[in-house]
């Protein structure tokens with residue numbers, strides 16, 4: 494099925510709340526929710542975090558680019574991207590037609606979010622240093638691909654949701 498593509502795309506670092514807020518936004522908007530990490534896992538037979546470790550980041554990002562080209566026209570709801578997806582070559586151009594919101598979070602709040610390292614084994618051996626560098630490198634890219642940025646530090650998902658919905662540009 495071909496659609497106009499997602500009504501909302503969420504980007505941000507791992508643990509920023511893309512899946513949590515994405516599900517809530519989809520429910521409020523009465524549309525479907527899709528998680529691009531799940532698409533990658535279904536397509537390649539392994540969790541996205543394990544694919545990064547097994548294939549290396551360059552190959553993983555090529556595969557993300559290839560799959561995103563197929564997924565965007567198939568989904569008209571809310572799409573949560575993988576944490577690194579906007580940094581894959583070619584992806585910022587693919588996102589241009591869509592409403593993209595960046596869920597921003599700082600290092601200290603990120604480190605308090607549950608399950609981060611278990612889901613992202615490539616953060617080892619020093620998750621704090623890795624995440625610090627990652628946030629510095631990626632923030633300009635998340636900002637560039639997004640129409641709006643919503644702060645999530647220390648905030649309830651419900652509050653964040655209201656800001657995300659208000660920030661969605663009308664297209």
Ligand SMILES: Nc1ncnc2c1ncn2[C@@H]1O[C@H](COP(=O)(O)OP(=O)(O)OP(=O)(O)O)[C@@H](O)[C@H]1O
Pocket residue numbers: 505506507508509510511512513514530573575576606607608612645647648649650653
């Ligand atoms: N605003 C928030 N405050 C506190 N904890 C949060 C908040 N948003 C999400 N979390 C928690 O942080 C963890 C990561 O959230 P979530 O899985 O939604 O992030 P994500 O951006 O989808 O991450 P990933 O890139 O790993 O898929 C979850 O345990 C979730 O319950």
Ligand SMILES: O=C(O)C1=C[C@@H](O)[C@@H](O)[C@H](O)C1
Pocket residue numbers: 506507530541542543545574575576577578612613
């Ligand atoms: O931030 C990242 O680089 C990643 C985040 C996850 O969503 C997965 O896409 C994968 O673990 C890579």
Ligand SMILES: [Mg+2]
Pocket residue numbers: 511512513528530573
């Ligand atoms: Mg997620």
